[in-house]
Amino acid sequence: MTALKLEKVCKSFGDVEVLKNIDLVVEDGEFVVFVGPSGCGKSTLLRVIAGLEDATSGTVDIGGEVVNDTPPAKRGIAMVFQSYALYPHLSVRDNMSLGLKQEKQPKAVIEERVDKAVKMLDLGDYVDRRPSDLSGGQRQRVAIGRAIVREPKLFLFDEPLSNLDAALRMNTRIEIADLHRKLSASMIYVTHDQTEAMTLADKIVVLRDGNVEQVGSPMELYNNPANQFVAGFLGSPSMNFLSKSEIPIPDGATLGIRPEHLSLTDDGRIKGQVTHVERLGGDTNLLVMSEAGETLTVRQFGQHDANVGEPVGLDFQDQNAFLFDQNQQRIAE
Numbered sequence: 001m002t003a004l005k006l007e008k009v010c011k012s013f014g015d016v017e018v019l020k021n022i023d024l025v026v027e028d029g030e031f032v033v034f035v036g037p038s039g040c041g042k043s044t045l046l047r048v049i050a051g052l053e054d055a056t057s058g059t060v061d062i063g064g065e066v067v068n069d070t071p072p073a074k075r076g077i078a079m080v081f082q083s084y085a086l087y088p089h090l091s092v093r094d095n096m097s098l099g100l101k102q103e104k105q106p107k108a109v110i111e112e113r114v115d116k117a118v119k120m121l122d123l124g125d126y127v128d129r130r131p132s133d134l135s136g137g138q139r140q141r142v143a144i145g146r147a148i149v150r151e152p153k154l155f156l157f158d159e160p161l162s163n164l165d166a167a168l169r170m171n172t173r174i175e176i177a178d179l180h181r182k183l184s185a186s187m188i189y190v191t192h193d194q195t196e197a198m199t200l201a202d203k204i205v206v207l208r209d210g211n212v213e214q215v216g217s218p219m220e221l222y223n224n225p226a227n228q229f230v231a232g233f234l235g236s237p238s239m240n241f242l243s244k245s246e247i248p249i250p251d252g253a254t255l256g257i258r259p260e261h262l263s264l265t266d267d268g269r270i271k272g273q274v275t276h277v278e279r280l281g282g283d284t285n286l287l288v289m290s291e292a293g294e295t296l297t298v299r300q301f302g303q304h305d306a307n308v309g310e311p312v313g314l315d316f317q318d319q320n321a322f323l324f325d326q327n328q329q330r331i332a333e
């Protein structure tokens with residue numbers, strides 16, 4: 001069975017079209033990530049699925065049932081927001097129980113489900129605390145716990161990690177992946193962070209300006225981007241795009257090469273000069289200004305003793321290069 005099916009979903013605010021004809025299927029148990037730049041419509045799409053916004057047209061089907069006219073509480077979904085949205089005057093346990101109390105679930109059921117979620121999220125030491133006495137990461141776990149106890153068919157996450165610092169973000173990301181494995185529930189996760197998208201998703205949906213640019217597994221999109229936008233959005237550092245290089249490029253076309261596919265070699269086809277060196281310890285990123293006047297990022301494994309101002313030659317294997325036409329669409333080789 002499919003967990004979610006969107007058909008030709010459009011959403012306008014006044015005469016501003018924010019979502020344009022979105023078609024999408026989420027399979028049972030799948031982890032789907034919506035990724036795209038700020039303002040592209042990710043949260044709006046999630047809110048339409050949740051029922052917090054009405055679709056202007058099109059159908060939203062959850063678990064085989066069209067839910068366009070079903071209120072959010074009856075859609076079998078639970079949503080986790082960036083801002084946690086916890087009740088400050090309630091303890092962790094009461095925050096997690098509240099939704100079930102409102103559903104008038106029996107006390108024993110509430111207790112059992114909350115205990116299970118507390119254990120799963122390792123919140124045992126904090127059940128009696130108020131949210132203000134928790135760290136950001138712990139608060140986010142409570143917010144996730146509140147979703148888990150509802151046992152939804154579909155989890156919706158809207159940038160749940162963006163308030164956390166880098167180390168905690170990585171830990172919580174791993175916890176969410178682990179949670180997905182344990183619950184084997186369907187999840188939709190919104191982020192503008194390509195690393196989160198690449199590391200969490202079974203399936204990534206790349207959005208831009210209210211359109212779906214491409215859908216596929218992380219490696220499908222990385223290895224086979226349909227257009228220059230997807231190619232540039234996924235991968236860090238980003239793909240290099242060249243249009244006036246020493247390499248012969250068809251008129252109007254753009255050549256794309258990922259930083260890890262460029263090698264330093266004295267007789268390389270691209271000549272240039274090092275303009276900046278980023279030493280990350282495990283990796284070194286060199287910025288190189290080519291003789292044609294384009295900046296390229298070169299990713300070298302390990303530590304590298306390049307210096308700013310040094311002349312270098314760069315090259316790549318032709319099978320690792322991508323070509324895009326003047327409309328930024330991929331030209332198949």
Ligand SMILES: Nc1ncnc2c1ncn2[C@@H]1O[C@H](COP(=O)(O)OP(=O)(O)OP(=O)(O)O)[C@@H](O)[C@H]1O
Binds near residue numbers: 016018043044192
């Ligand atoms: N209630 C509203 N009224 C009018 N315009 C809105 C409303 N809600 C969202 N928008 C507009 O819709 C577009 C998409 O917004 P949305 O919040 O879905 O973007 P997003 O992809 O989630 O961005 P971010 O990464 O910044 O959270 C934006 O241009 C936004 O200004």
Ligand SMILES: [Mg+2]
Binds near residue numbers: 042043044
């Ligand atoms: Mg948003």
